[in-house]
Every structure is written in C-alpha cells, then in structure tokens.
Amino acid sequence: MAMDTFPCSSKRPxxxxxxxxxxxxxxxxxxxVEQVLHKFLCLDDDDSTSSSPSPSSPCSSxxxxxxxxxxxxxxxxxxxxxxxxxxxLRMGSMLLDAAKHSSRKxxxxxxSLAWPLPxxxxxxxxxxxxxxxLCHASATCSLFNKCAKDPLCYANxxxxxRVPKINNSVVSxxxxxxxxxxxxxxxxxxxxxTPLPGSCQPLVYTNRNSIVxxxxxxxxxxxxxxxxxxxxxxxxxxxxxxxxxGAPGILLRKLYLYNIERMDNASLGQxxxxxxSLLDLEIVGLHVELRQTLMSxxxxxxxxxxxxxxxxxxxxxxxxKTQTCLELVDNCxxxxxxxxxxxxxxxxxxxxxxxxxxxxxxxxxxTSYSIxxxxxxxxxxCMGGNLLEVLILRDCxxxxxxxVARFLTAILAGDFKFLLRLxxxxxxxxxxxxxxxxxxxxxxxxxxxxxLEARPDINLVAEYPAExxxxxxxxxxxxxxxxxxxxxxxxxxxxxxxxxxxxSSYNSDQGSGNEDGQDxxxxxxxxxxxxxxxxxx
Amino acid sequence: MELLCIRxxxxxxxxxxxxxxxxxxxxxxxxxxxPEYILLALMGSPLKKIMLCSSEKEIFSxxxxxxxxxxxxxxxxxxxxxxxxxESKIPLDCVDSKTLKKVIDYCTHHTHHHNDNQEDxxxxxxxxxxxxxxxxxxxxxAANYLEIRNLLDLIYGTIKNMIKGKKIDEIRRIFxxxxxxxxxxxxxxxxxxxxxxx
Numbered sequence: 001m002a003m004d005t006f007p008c009s010s011k012r013p014x015x016x017x018x019x020x021x022x023x024x025x026x027x028x029x030x031x032x033v034e035q036v037l038h039k040f041l042c043l044d045d046d047d048s049t050s051s052s053p054s055p056s057s058p059c060s061s062x063x064x065x066x067x068x069x070x071x072x073x074x075x076x077x078x079x080x081x082x083x084x085x086x087x088x089l090r091m092g093s094m095l096l097d098a099a100k101h102s103s104r105k106x107x108x109x110x111x112s113l114a115w116p117l118p119x120x121x122x123x124x125x126x127x128x129x130x131x132x133x134l135c136h137a138s139a140t141c142s143l144f145n146k147c148a149k150d151p152l153c154y155a156n157x158x159x160x161x162r163v164p165k166i167n168n169s170v171v172s173x174x175x176x177x178x179x180x181x182x183x184x185x186x187x188x189x190x191x192x193x194t195p196l197p198g199s200c201q202p203l204v205y206t207n208r209n210s211i212v213x214x215x216x217x218x219x220x221x222x223x224x225x226x227x228x229x230x231x232x233x234x235x236x237x238x239x240x241x242x243x244x245x246g247a248p249g250i251l252l253r254k255l256y257l258y259n260i261e262r263m264d265n266a267s268l269g270q271x272x273x274x275x276x277s278l279l280d281l282e283i284v285g286l287h288v289e290l291r292q293t294l295m296s297x298x299x300x301x302x303x304x305x306x307x308x309x310x311x312x313x314x315x316x317x318x319x320x321k322t323q324t325c326l327e328l329v330d331n332c333x334x335x336x337x338x339x340x341x342x343x344x345x346x347x348x349x350x351x352x353x354x355x356x357x358x359x360x361x362x363x364x365x366x367t368s369y370s371i372x373x374x375x376x377x378x379x380x381x382c383m384g385g386n387l388l389e390v391l392i393l394r395d396c397x398x399x400x401x402x403x404v405a406r407f408l409t410a411i412l413a414g415d416f417k418f419l420l421r422l423x424x425x426x427x428x429x430x431x432x433x434x435x436x437x438x439x440x441x442x443x444x445x446x447x448x449x450x451x452l453e454a455r456p457d458i459n460l461v462a463e464y465p466a467e468x469x470x471x472x473x474x475x476x477x478x479x480x481x482x483x484x485x486x487x488x489x490x491x492x493x494x495x496x497x498x499x500x501x502x503x504s505s506y507n508s509d510q511g512s513g514n515e516d517g518q519d520x521x522x523x524x525x526x527x528x529x530x531x532x533x534x535x536x537x
Numbered sequence: 538m539e540l541l542c543i544r545x546x547x548x549x550x551x552x553x554x555x556x557x558x559x560x561x562x563x564x565x566x567x568x569x570x571x572p573e574y575i576l577l578a579l580m581g582s583p584l585k586k587i588m589l590c591s592s593e594k595e596i597f598s599x600x601x602x603x604x605x606x607x608x609x610x611x612x613x614x615x616x617x618x619x620x621x622x623x624e625s626k627i628p629l630d631c632v633d634s635k636t637l638k639k640v641i642d643y644c645t646h647h648t649h650h651h652n653d654n655q656e657d658x659x660x661x662x663x664x665x666x667x668x669x670x671x672x673x674x675x676x677x678x679a680a681n682y683l684e685i686r687n688l689l690d691l692i693y694g695t696i697k698n699m700i701k702g703k704k705i706d707e708i709r710r711i712f713x714x715x716x717x718x719x720x721x722x723x724x725x726x727x728x729x730x731x732x733x734x735x
Contacts, residue, residue, distance in 0.1 A: 107717030114713040116674050121681060128697040137700050139727055140708050142719060 122147040154178035175240040188258030238271035249274030259285035269296040282308040291319035298331040311342035315369040318344040329356030339364035351375040366394040373403025392423040401430040425463035588626035591634040607644040609684035636675040
C-alpha cells in the first residue's frame, strides 16, 4: 500500500485514547499500515466512535458516510475534496479486492481439506461424468475448475439438448480442450425426452412429431430461428475437429449429429474428412444428401462399423446411386450395422449394399420409400446376406406382401440361420402385388405363424392395423416369443437396450401425429408411382 | 517344530477345517465351501498369510491369496520374491489402520464370495461404502495406492454418482465446498464457456 496516498493524519478524527489502549496488544508487531488498517476495520466494534450520530447504531456504513462528509466539509478547498474522494474510491476498491482475494484463499484452503483427493484422482472422477455434470462441477470452485480442464474429462462429449442452447463457441472450447483425447461427440437437438438409441420407432416418429407440434422447431420454417441466433449451431460448428492439424478428429470414434439445421453437405463432408478413425456415425434430421454423405464416408472413414442415417426430408431424398453403393462396399468393408431411414431406396441398389458388406449383421430400412422387398430374394444363400441378425423393415410404404412371404418361406427353408429379430410391421398394411395403393392386412400367403413355430429364437414383429385379423392374435404371440436382450449380439453397446424399449412401442397409436407427413407423402407417391415396377431379377 | 508354531499352525488351520466341511447358506442356496479349502485342509498345510503394516504401525495378518488376487502392488511384491513369509511385513505408510482394515475386509469378502450372484455382491458393496466422505476418500487413496481395480471402480462410481445430475449449489453442499467466487478472469471465462448456465 502506497503511503503517500493516505490522507494526512492531522485531518483524521482523533481516536479516543481508550481505544488505542485496547488495541495496543493486538497491533504489536505490525507495521504502521497494518496498524492503521486494523484500526479502520475495528471501527465497527467501537461504540464510542465520535462520528456516530446515535450511540446504539452499529452500522459502520452510515457512520463512514457521515465521517467522509465531515471530512470533506472540513477540507480547505474544492480541489482537496476531489483528491479526498478519489483517494476514498481507490482505497475502497483496493481494500475490496484484497478482501476478496483473501476470502478466496481461505475458502480454497478449506476446500482442499474438504476434498482431499489429489488432482489426478479428481480428474479420473471427472472423466466419468457426462458433459453437463462436468460443467456444473467445474463451476463449483477453482480446484474443480482446474481439474475439469484436463483433456481426459472431455473424451466423450455429449452436447445434445432438448432445445437449442449450445452455440459454436461452446463446442469449439470443448473440442479444443479434448485435443486428441476426443473419442465421441454427440451434438444437436433431440426434442424427445429420452432418445432411445436403436429402437426404430421413437426416433423416426417422435422427432417429427415434436418438431411439427412445437412450432419453433419446424425445420421447414427457417424464419422462426432468427430470434435465436446466439444459441444455435451454424454450419461450421464442427470445424474445430479439423483445427490444430486435425488432432481432435484423428481418434474420434463416434459422431452423433441431431437436427443441426444449418449443417450442409460441404461442412459435413469437411468434418468427416477429419475423422479417419470413425467407427460409429449417426445422423438424424440434417439437411444433407444421402449420396454425398455416403461418398464422404467411403472416402474418409474406412473403419466404419455402424452407419445410421435418418432423413430430414422423408421420402424425398432419392440421391442414392448404384455407384455410391459400390464404392461404399469397397471402401468400408467392416460395416456391421446399417440404418437408412426415410430415404427413397431402390431394391437393386440396396441389394448391392446388403450383399456387399461381408460383416453386415444389423439392417434397418424403416420408413423407406420405393423398396418392395425384392432385394431379399435369394439373399440367404450368399455370403453377404446370410449373416443377418436383425432386419427391420417397419412401415416401408411399398414393401410388398409377396416379397415378405417369399422371405419368410426362405427362413422356413433354413436360410438366415443367424436371424434373431425381424420387424415387418406396417401401420398401413403391406402393399399388394399389383397396385401398391391396395393394402393387405389379412394375409393368408405370409407364413408368419409357421416361422414363429419353426424358429422360436426369432423375435418376429408383424403388426398391422386393426382392420385385419392380425393384431389381436399377434400381440399375445409376440409377448410370449420375445427373446431376452441377452440373446441378441450386442455389436454396439447402445443396441443392447433396444429390445426392451421396442416392446413399449408396440401400440399402433404411435404414428398419431404423422397424418401431415402421410398426406404429403401420398402426393409424392402419385408422382413417382411409375418407378415402382422397375425391378427384374 | 516349536510349540508356538504348532499352535499358530493349528489355530490357522482350524477355521479352515470348520469352514471347509460346513455347508454354508450363501445367497439363499446351500453351497459348499470351495474345493481348494477342502484340499488344503486335507493336505494339512496352513493357508499362507502375509503381514500388512499400517501407517500407525499396526499389523494385520491376511491370507496371501486374498491380497494377491486383488492388489496388483502386493501381487508384484510377492511374485518378485522381495517378500519373505517368515519374517517380513509389507509397510503401507499411506494407509491408516481403519482404512486398511476395511480394504482387507473388502478383498476377503470378494475372494470368498466371488461365486455369489451379482445382486448380493452389489448389496454388500453398497453397505460397505456406507461411510462418511472422509472415509470414502481414504478408501479411494488406499485402493489407488494398492491398485485394487474393482474397489477403485466401485468408489469412482460412487463419487461420480454423487456429482452426476446435481446443480452447482448441490455439489457444493454435498462435498462441503465453500463458494468463494472466482477471480474476475475465471468468472468471465466461465460465462463464455457455459452460457446455458447463466
């Protein structure tokens, strides 16, 4: 503390001699500044302070006020008053800072006793927390704050939220902190309360339901977003993966992106080019083209094991080309799980995929358009198709009853020995042979019951609307035939819960909010009905 | 053999004999004690014991097999031959008696009951960790020092669950952490990084 800024002692109110006597013992050994400070801080205790208007008032802020006023009044000139006030402000703020600093130090010391774990063990605990809890812990005290900055804590980032509140800079900071410790990244908006990874029904419908219902989130209406600029992710939100020489992206294994409205093909492609070690890619509700995304994957992510794409433009993305499929099969031979939902897929292209991936076990083409099921023909006899463990073709509008019947017959004949789960439900019923518009609910040609008997290990789900005679008898059969989750191969740890969750989605009421989507899709069908009868095998 | 040794030998063996031939109810089913105990009892050799010395110089005698199975550090010590069964004791200056006793308790239970079903083991673990936070930290540091993998994971999981899902104030309350405020620079940085909190 600079001595020359202190007011001259002659102008200070003279403390009573008794006060000095009382404090004499305390201030022994302190130098002058500390003695003065001690006296100043003890003003509060002293009842006999002369400047106090009423002896009973203990509030020193009132007496300080008056003291300062008196001091100013007794000043010689206006200039002196200005100087005094300046000094009071400066000294006051210095004292405040010093007190805050000391308070922090003391509290830190207390905290280090309350939390005796050394930093390395603390970091170990923090690395097990999910991102949200990590942020809370980090804001608790400076010890936690320091430990929470370690890269290990950011290995698995979950930056998803129910409403948009994460912006680019948060993503950037976290990715930067992770550095090359980053292993998994989940980003975006998941409107439903509990996203159930792996169960096809909720992810397909609930996303759309919530988005249609909550008007703010209609992805068709971009204008509604303008008011929320600061808290949304822009197209370059994943560019931190490429920074620092690509260090964060290099060992990234999982990338899950949900409903990032502004992401486009180029930025997604750039992000994927930074992730050569990617094993698991899930993209839901992004406005990206299937073909371009798959091309990026086959160009960059050769180790990929799981691909899950859900279209944001259900039924309208027809971009997939045979060439893309061939390249994907060539460049990504390790794929075991493939989900393409809500795209327009053609049987001959799908056949390339399903036959081509030698390790493919899990296939989900729910809510796809155009596929009739002919890609399943003779699949059981060849290498690529025979290893299938899960096949989900739920609510595929053009899935033909005859093709499904053929498939079930193949199962009865002994093909698809590894099949554990088959879902051919359709809330509209299946398409009949000639005219897809004509729906079949009560099929005498589908040997469902026989399959259930011959292959009790298969969890066969074939739910059709109540108009047919299927629903009642099937519900009871289904419950008794449900295989335990442990029987399924968990090629992906997330998948292990999907069986129990899909049980809850059996009610045929699921698509209640979907009427809008359906009406729109009927319009599309009219336009493209010519394309359906193309397949000749 | 000296008298002392014989007595020790018998007293060491007696519980083994008794338990080897007793049929113990374990987890609702009647289970015989493990074959190796019966074999040892028949062979007549005492179970090898090792001595652990806490920071308070208290000596704990534990079955060698129990500690070797759980603690990497002790396993290494025994394997490389630096431990002499007749004379030496393993000094654990970082671990006090109370904590050491608990650690031995954990290892012994898990060795003898590793065939139990998962739920029983988990229930026992939950009961075991029903200590105050200081005890928990001491256990964690002891497990870390002795490198007892499953106990470490258990305690990490417990502490993680204490933090998980809690708000900032709750975390402070649970761990008795004083809110001292951050420096202005830290405060600014916090605000920038976690805008969705403020």
